[in-house]
Amino acid sequence: MTDTAGPTHHPQYYFEDGSIIFLVEDVLFNIHRSKLVQHSEFFKDMFLSKETGGGGEGQSDEHPIKIPDTSAVDFANLLWWMYTPQIIGPDCQITSKMAYSILVLSHKYQFPLAFDFAAAALNGPKLNLPAVQRLDLARRQIVPQWLLPSIYGILQTPFASFTSADARVLGSETLRLLGTAQEKIEEARKALTFFRPELPHPPNLCSDKAAIIGPDCQITSKMAYSILVLSHKYQFPLAFDFAAAALNGPKLNLPAVQRLDLARRQIVPQWLLPSIYGILQTPFASFTSADARVLGSETLRLLGTAQEKIEEARKALTFFRPELPHPPNLCSDKAACTYGLHICWARLGVILHRPGHPVMLSEALKQIEAGDMLGLDRMSLACFQNLVDTIRPHFKGEAGLYDFYADAIAELKVF
Numbered sequence: 001m002t003d004t005a006g007p008t009h010h011p012q013y014y015f016e017d018g019s020i021i022f023l024v025e026d027v028l029f030n031i032h033r034s035k036l037v038q039h040s041e042f043f044k045d046m047f048l049s050k051e052t053g054g055g056g057e058g059q060s061d062e063h064p065i066k067i068p069d070t071s072a073v074d075f076a077n078l079l080w081w082m083y084t085p086q087i088i089g090p091d092c093q094i095t096s097k098m099a100y101s102i103l104v105l106s107h108k109y110q111f112p113l114a115f116d117f118a119a120a121a122l123n124g125p126k127l128n129l130p131a132v133q134r135l136d137l138a139r140r141q142i143v144p145q146w147l148l149p150s151i152y153g154i155l156q157t158p159f160a161s162f163t164s165a166d167a168r169v170l171g172s173e174t175l176r177l178l179g180t181a182q183e184k185i186e187e188a189r190k191a192l193t194f195f196r197p198e199l200p201h202p203p204n205l206c207s208d209k210a211a212i213i214g215p216d217c218q219i220t221s222k223m224a225y226s227i228l229v230l231s232h233k234y235q236f237p238l239a240f241d242f243a244a245a246a247l248n249g250p251k252l253n254l255p256a257v258q259r260l261d262l263a264r265r266q267i268v269p270q271w272l273l274p275s276i277y278g279i280l281q282t283p284f285a286s287f288t289s290a291d292a293r294v295l296g297s298e299t300l301r302l303l304g305t306a307q308e309k310i311e312e313a314r315k316a317l318t319f320f321r322p323e324l325p326h327p328p329n330l331c332s333d334k335a336a337c338t339y340g341l342h343i344c345w346a347r348l349g350v351i352l353h354r355p356g357h358p359v360m361l362s363e364a365l366k367q368i369e370a371g372d373m374l375g376l377d378r379m380s381l382a383c384f385q386n387l388v389d390t391i392r393p394h395f396k397g398e399a400g401l402y403d404f405y406a407d408a409i410a411e412l413k414v415f
Contacts, residue, residue: 012076013031023064026072039114042108046065074105077105082111102117120330132154132166133169134153135150227243277402299409310398313397313401318348320391337380340378345375348364361399368387
């Protein structure tokens with residue numbers, strides 16, 4: 001008769017001073033109950049219920065708490081996170097498989113910080129979790145926000161690269177839809193390849209298919225403006241299209257005030273809002289007396305008010321200082337993050353108030369979101385994401401003011 005080997009102690013996570021013993025598959029883990037309670041609502045509730053029931057379960061190798069439907073390797077990975085403080089960065093010692101198992105188990109056993117850590121790792125530049133696994137996690141409601149991005153990734157994946165395991169995860173109906181989608185997409189691409197557009201080459205806009213509105217077109221802003229006005233008055237549609245195209249081209253630069261005038265006179269009404277937005281960004285000092293007569297007193301009053309309010313919003317943002325939570329296990333150097341934030345905000349103040357060429361808040365926010373602002377490279381990924389989420393609402397005030405005053409100016413009755 002052969003003796004059956006009993007459970008073995010885990011070589012790393014069976015602590016002599018541990019206070020709770022688990023059996024996962026055939027491996028015993030003796031770990032610290034206080035750490036589990038600190039990080040996991042699941043185990044906190046488990047211990048409360050077991051205290052109520054009694055029985056001494058988990059106090060000896062002979063009576064461990066059994067963890068079903070979990071592999072010992074995955075459980076050890078979760079404990080690695082719990083006992084080894086980590087941040088997401090170039091020195092983070094984690095693989096895709098480890099991060100994946102931590103993500104799944106931290107969701108199952110309610111370790112929120114471990115979940116955030118693993119999700120950030122799998123979203124970072126170092127690890128590259130395949131789209132099929134991302135879809136699986138989304139469908140299992142572990143990371144539901146990955147659903148559509150993973151599907152788009154799979155749609156661009158060649159069928160030949162799918163493994164048998166991928167096929168089992170995707171399922172037959174998903175594979176059928178993927179194959180159909182890829183066929184239809186390929187048909188559309190081929191159809192475009194064989195499509196040859198026919199150009200009408202209208203008279204006065206294209207002479208022998210060569211003279212177009214471009215660098216060789218001999219026309220000035222004043223000429224195009226006068227052609228536009230008269231062609232509208234006397235109904236020369238081709239001349240009107242020619243002049244409008246010229247004034248919209250890169251060579252000519254019709255001032256926003258003249259564009260607004262043309263829009264208000266219903267010559268080119270579609271220029272109304274674009275011209276107003278252009279005027280809202282124009283310094284008052286650049287308006288001429290002729291501009292003032294075109295704009296009118298009420299428009300100028302609204303413009304002045306708008307520019308004051310917008311400047312107030314920009315100054316308020318400059319003096320705003322976002323607070324970062326620096327979550328444990330996601331940020332190991334609070335000082336570096338804070339210093340990076342100070343550099344970023346100093347740079348923000350410079351570009352927002354640079355004479356002559358100030359940057360709009362929406363553009364500044366895009367730079368920050370892309371990580372292109374000085375100082376952001378010093379911040380941990382988690383703190384950077386917290387920063388973006390915190391400041392985003394504060395950057396919307398300027399756009400709201402532009403929209404409000406643009407609508408107000410557009411609604412003015414001009415006689």
